[in-house]
Amino acid sequence: MTDSTMTTRQKVEASMRRRRAAETRFRLYGMASVLFGLLCLVVLFGDIFSKGTSAFSQTVLTTTIEIDGDYLDITPDSSESDIMSANYDGLIKRHFKNDVQPKGRSEARSLFSLISSGAGWQIQSQVLEDPSIIGKTVTVDLLVDDDVDQWFKHEYGNDSGSVRLSEKQLEWITGWIESDALKTQFNTTFFVNGDSREPELAGIRGAITGTLLTLLVTFLLSFPIGVAAAIYLEEFAPKNRLTEIVEININNLAAVPSITFGLLGLAIFINIFGVSRSTPLVGGLVLTLMTLPTIIISGRAAIKAVPPSIREAALGLGASKMQTVFHHVLPLAMPGMLTGTIIGMAQALGETAPLLMIGMIAFVVDVPGFINDPSTVLPVQIFLWSDSPERAFTERTSGAIMVLLGFLIIMNTAAVMLRRRLERRW
Amino acid sequence: MSIIENHETVGSPLSEGAKLRARDVCVFYGEKQAIYNVSLDIRQNEVIALIGPSGCGKSTFLRCLNRMNDTIDICNVTGEILLDGDNIYDPRVDVVPLRATVGMVFQKPNPFPKSIYDNIAYGPRIHGLASSRVELDEIVEKSLQRAGLWNEVKDRLHAPGTGLSGGQQQRLCIARTIAVDPEVILMDEPCSALDPIATAKIEELIDELRENYTIAIVTHSMQQAARVSQRTAYFHLGQLIEVNATDKVFTTPEHQLTEAYITGRFG
Structure with missing residues (x-):
């Protein structure tokens, strides 16, 4: 059938196939672009969320510590500035030294490095809030160092390779885990603190x-x-x-x-x-x-x-x-x-x-x-x-x-x- | 068709003691001239209809009468327009009091997106016409009554003006214009967006308003011109062809162009 013998209607019919195909193709292109965009969004959000959600929890070490007024050289009646300047870091170090009994100074140092350098501030603020606890024994949730925090949140329970902790340190940590002292809680610090060099103390x-x-x-x-x-x-x-x-x-x-x-x-x-x-x-x-x-x-x-x-x-x-x-x-x-x-x-x-x-x-x-x-x-x-x-x-x-x-x-x-x-x- | 050389308006464009006098008014939009030497008197308490085919300059001329054309940057007006003997194009004239004296109703009903009450009260408020709330209420009521809208809206004065029907909106716009107590009302095809029943109401209203106001109305409907106006001015390609009593224009037009238009040969 040549063009000249076709009626207008037949010509229109003949062109319909091509037109419909073009339309379907165009729709597919559109859907593909939208899907690609959505996919990028899902990947982006997935990546951020999978990495970021753990930032909202923080590992703490629950321990019972005596606020030794003699060691700190303060009493409940001491002035605020005296309470503030007392040596809480030393108190914590002494507490863990007695508790874990490390051998030698280098072991002691590696023990102390498991606790956040902000732990002293935690005790200090508790004492400031309620000076009557001086001389008493209190239970506190001390922040642990970020290496411990990361290990506990990500590596504990699965044998993944690179661990920044020594065997001795892991031994102590395992001891804490066994006594249920180590746990994660909501990371309030992240929202109430300013920036810090120590990740566990850094906030937004x-x-x-x-x-x-x-x-x-x-x-x-x-x-x-x-x-x-x-x-x-x-x-x-x-x-x-x-x-x-x-x-x-x-x-x-x-x-x-x-x-x-x-x-x-x-x-x-x-x-x-x-x-x-x-x-x-x-x-x-x-x-x-x-x-x-x-x-x-x-x-x-x-x-x-x-x-x-x-x-x-x-x-x-x-x-x-x-x-x-x-x-x-x-x-x-x-x-x-x-x-x-x-x-x-x-x-x-x-x-x-x-x-x-x-x-x-x-x-x-x-x-x-x-x-x-x-x-x-x-x-x-x-x-x-x-x-x-x-x-x-x-x-x-x-x-x-x-x-x-x-x-x-x-x-x-x-x-x-x-x-x-x-x-x-x- | 082109403009007529050395054209003189036929009929009686001028009259003694007119409210508004236009003398040799030319309007230019940039390079293009839209109106050629129009001279026309509008008498006190008359309705004058401006008719003519599309693009003949009748709306442009109407908008010159309260200087609404000032809002168009490229529009330039020459000649004189005298309101009670004072040239409104004098550089010392402020358009604000002029537009309060020469009010305007537009082609498409354009109530403010506010309540019916606020629509009417806006003009009196900005011009300080009412010294108290009671007085303002009175102005609103009186204006709505004059526009024949009071009975329809008195129970919902605080409902939005845009919620009214097209015809009611246009009467609201007329009431809004009346509220500032103008002396002249210009109407630019006020019924072109309305159905016949709403149109009839507006026409009736125009007839009543004539007692107190001078009215110039642009219309595309020759029946409307015949029904509401006392005199009719026929515009053609920016020239004022003929001005005569409405009866005469529609029965025995003097100019052949007028005759051709009203008998429907073009337009």
């Missing part, structure tokens, strides 16, 4: 506080400035070459690599204006520069989306330009602006590179109290820990990533909900 509270303060500064600066800029550019600015250049450059700014903003912040805020480095204040200033384009662009889009009929209605009634904008356009554009702001803040939350340039990578143990205290932020903390050789820091890195992801998911969900709830009211 300093980083979280730093992040919140930095974001607060970022929000307080970028939201009003961004909204004001968006309103001015969209509603008031004359449409000429100058505003066109401004507009193009705002779009360019959104695409500038973030580390550049860090360099800018270092040069301007720290070197010229003398803002102290490593602080949430300077971090917030730098992130403001970075977030502004996002807020301005989304703000302008939100203003553009307000139907012109609303503006005409207000202007037609004799509302001034400013009344029209502030009474009608802005309330309608606000959901879109807030969504853009939240997304900008979420970007700022995850930003690391510019903060490295302004010294927020410093090792800060103290939890910052205000925006001019030195601090670090969550992503930089993750970066710092990922660099540490200890295995316990690896799991803490993943644990901190989980916390960061949690924040991001909460913020993005808030943005989506806000958009759903408030958009399209007219």
